[in-house]
Amino acid sequence: MKPEATTPLAPWRPRAPPRPRPRLREDIVARPDISDSPDDWWRSAVIYQIYPRSFADADGDGVGDLAGITSRLEALADLGVDAIWVSPFYRSPQKDAGYDVADFCDVDPVFGTLDDADALIARTHELGMRIVVDIVPNHSSDQHAWFQAALAAPPHSAARARYIFRDGRGDSGELPPNTWQSVFGGPAWTRVIEADGTPGQWYLHLFDSTQPDLDWTQEQVREDFDAILRFWLDRGVDGFRVDVAHGLVKEEGLPDYTDEQLIAASIGDTTAPSPHFGQEGVHEIWRRWRAVLERYGADRILVAEAWVEPLTRMALWARRDEMHQAFNFGYLMTPWDSGALRAVIDASLDAFSRVGAPSTWVLSNHDVVRHATRLGLADVPPLGHGVGRDTPGLPETEHGVRRGRAATLLMLGLPGGAYLYQGEELGLPEALDIPAQARQDPAWFRTGGERYGRDGCRVPIPWEAQAPGFGFSPTGASWLPQPDAWGRFARDAQRGVPGSTLEMYRSALALRADLALGTGDFAWVDAPPGVIAFDNGATRIVTNMTGEPVTLQDPLLAGEVLLASTPLEGSFEPDSTVWIRRA
Ligand code: NOJ
Numbered sequence: 001m002k003p004e005a006t007t008p009l010a011p012w013r014p015r016a017p018p019r020p021r022p023r024l025r026e027d028i029v030a031r032p033d034i035s036d037s038p039d040d041w042w043r044s045a046v047i048y049q050i051y052p053r054s055f056a057d058a059d060g061d062g063v064g065d066l067a068g069i070t071s072r073l074e075a076l077a078d079l080g081v082d083a084i085w086v087s088p089f090y091r092s093p094q095k096d097a098g099y100d101v102a103d104f105c106d107v108d109p110v111f112g113t114l115d116d117a118d119a120l121i122a123r124t125h126e127l128g129m130r131i132v133v134d135i136v137p138n139h140s141s142d143q144h145a146w147f148q149a150a151l152a153a154p155p156h157s158a159a160r161a162r163y164i165f166r167d168g169r170g171d172s173g174e175l176p177p178n179t180w181q182s183v184f185g186g187p188a189w190t191r192v193i194e195a196d197g198t199p200g201q202w203y204l205h206l207f208d209s210t211q212p213d214l215d216w217t218q219e220q221v222r223e224d225f226d227a228i229l230r231f232w233l234d235r236g237v238d239g240f241r242v243d244v245a246h247g248l249v250k251e252e253g254l255p256d257y258t259d260e261q262l263i264a265a266s267i268g269d270t271t272a273p274s275p276h277f278g279q280e281g282v283h284e285i286w287r288r289w290r291a292v293l294e295r296y297g298a299d300r301i302l303v304a305e306a307w308v309e310p311l312t313r314m315a316l317w318a319r320r321d322e323m324h325q326a327f328n329f330g331y332l333m334t335p336w337d338s339g340a341l342r343a344v345i346d347a348s349l350d351a352f353s354r355v356g357a358p359s360t361w362v363l364s365n366h367d368v369v370r371h372a373t374r375l376g377l378a379d380v381p382p383l384g385h386g387v388g389r390d391t392p393g394l395p396e397t398e399h400g401v402r403r404g405r406a407a408t409l410l411m412l413g414l415p416g417g418a419y420l421y422q423g424e425e426l427g428l429p430e431a432l433d434i435p436a437q438a439r440q441d442p443a444w445f446r447t448g449g450e451r452y453g454r455d456g457c458r459v460p461i462p463w464e465a466q467a468p469g470f471g472f473s474p475t476g477a478s479w480l481p482q483p484d485a486w487g488r489f490a491r492d493a494q495r496g497v498p499g500s501t502l503e504m505y506r507s508a509l510a511l512r513a514d515l516a517l518g519t520g521d522f523a524w525v526d527a528p529p530g531v532i533a534f535d536n537g538a539t540r541i542v543t544n545m546t547g548e549p550v551t552l553q554d555p556l557l558a559g560e561v562l563l564a565s566t567p568l569e570g571s572f573e574p575d576s577t578v579w580i581r582r583a
Pocket of ligand 1: 096099100136207243244305366367
């Protein structure tokens with residue numbers, strides 16, 4: 001028995017010359033295409049999300065930057081990921097940590113320069129990885145020149161047409177144009193003061209009031225974004241993660257929510273049909289974007305951030321002529337429950353294969369409570385609300401990390417593409433003790449502190465246990481305070497340490513590549529209640545969620561143990577996953 005297998009790293013490399021893909025009609029139930037074409041790298045790739053503010057800070061100001069990322073990239077090649085996705089680093093007043101973009105074709109000085117972006121792209125490629133950047137088409141910053149021009153222009157002018165300005169309701173326009181609510185809390189409309197000093201029109205912002213929504217019925221907006229895509233493709237990026245890819249198009253006439261929709265929206269529920277999310281018209285935009293990318297080659301990708309349910313609906317974003325992938329948030333939101341997990345895996349494989357796409361799998365990102373904490377909670381707060389020290393039922397750290405590791409090995413055993421979020425490979429839990437005065441998320445401010453928001457998953461990550469700021473920044477400065485206890489999670493405290501979370505991730509990624517799990521054949525295996533078991537090719541993946549140990553003599557576990565999330569010493573412990581080469 002080998003408790004922790006470590007096999008040589010297998011970075012991405014072209015394998016065979018491209019071959020034409022069969023064209024399937026959308027209504028035919030299809031398996032996702034399995035292809036050796038290097039163009040299809042994304043179908044089985046493991047993509048690592050970098051949140052630039054919190055990854056590595058080269059200039060010592062306490063905010064991560066592009067030079068910092070470049071200087072630490074070797075650690076990601078060493079981890080064995082195929083690609084990185086970098087959250088926004090564009091010019092921005094940082095009211096929503098960079099998702100409020102003031103210039104889509106420039107780098108914010110806090111993150112560096114365009115030369116730094118070029119250096120990052122080049123170094124990523126040199127190390128055999130791909131790079132996907134974020135693009136934010138639903139809205140801009142209120143500091144964008146387009147919005148400033150709109151504010152300076154009169155109502156109903158061409159400059160205002162780029163955004164969604166409307167006259168208010170009520171006798172003197174004193175009421176918002178409709179009842180829509182901002183995802184961050186409060187009304188989704190803000191009234192402007194016109195040039196003559198009087199209160200005037202209102203503009204729509206589905207997020208913060210500093211993030212006005214663009215009007216995608218305008219051809220000018222569409223052309224501007226074509227040019228933005230080309231700007232980054234020309235610089236060599238391999239694709240885009242598309243922010244709010246279910247937004248952009250609003251129902252004609254901007255009708256009020258029903259009471260039911262209003263409640264659903266206020267708790268972050270995306271299943272209810274809404275007049276601003278998941279409108280049919282968005283798909284036409286993705287077809288247009290796909291055509292822009294295809295001119296650069298079939299290996300450039302689009303991945304949708306589309307919070308829509310059910311999965312059959314989300315899969316529409318990954319149709320052959322639209323995006324390549326969509327983040328599987330249905331999977332991310334599934335609690336630690338064997339029945340629920342089986343159901344969501346079935347639904348995912350089915351929904352995405354119907355459109356010929358691979359499923360993706362994801363457990364953490366910069367908007368959700370880190371999975372080493374979240375999966376231990378009995379009641380997970382609604383999306384974006386976050387957790388703090390007083391949240392009921394917080395898991396004890398060891399237990400949360402153990403469950404998080406089991407969840408990761410289960411996820412990485414599934415066929416398709418997988419997304420990792422920086423720090424999860426270190427087993428980081430959510431940071432719970434961020435003082436009110438240090439918090440930054442607009443959701444915290446817009447709800448008067450009622451929602452903790454997302455700062456707890458965005459704390460700068462630890463690199464070196466003994467260095468100031470745990471090696472995040474040479475000065476020890478950090479834009480969000482790092483918990484004192486995080487030294488034990490530092491990368492240098494885990495690298496080369498058998499059984500550490502970092503080594504578990506490294507082994508899992510190396511094995512995943514060697515065993516071709518990303519493109520393997522999936523089949524459920526009968527298992528007792530509370531145990532999840534499936535075969536991926538010749539590899540069996542078993543997770544014990546029963547709360548009790550399972551005996552190692554169980555025929556389910558017959559074969560050579562390749563990797564285990566908890567050491568196997570006489571029994572297969574609860575909250576553990578094991579990978580087995582079947583006998
Ligand atoms: C989704 C992003 O992931 C989130 O961080 C951001 O606040 C909103 N979109 C608005 O851009």
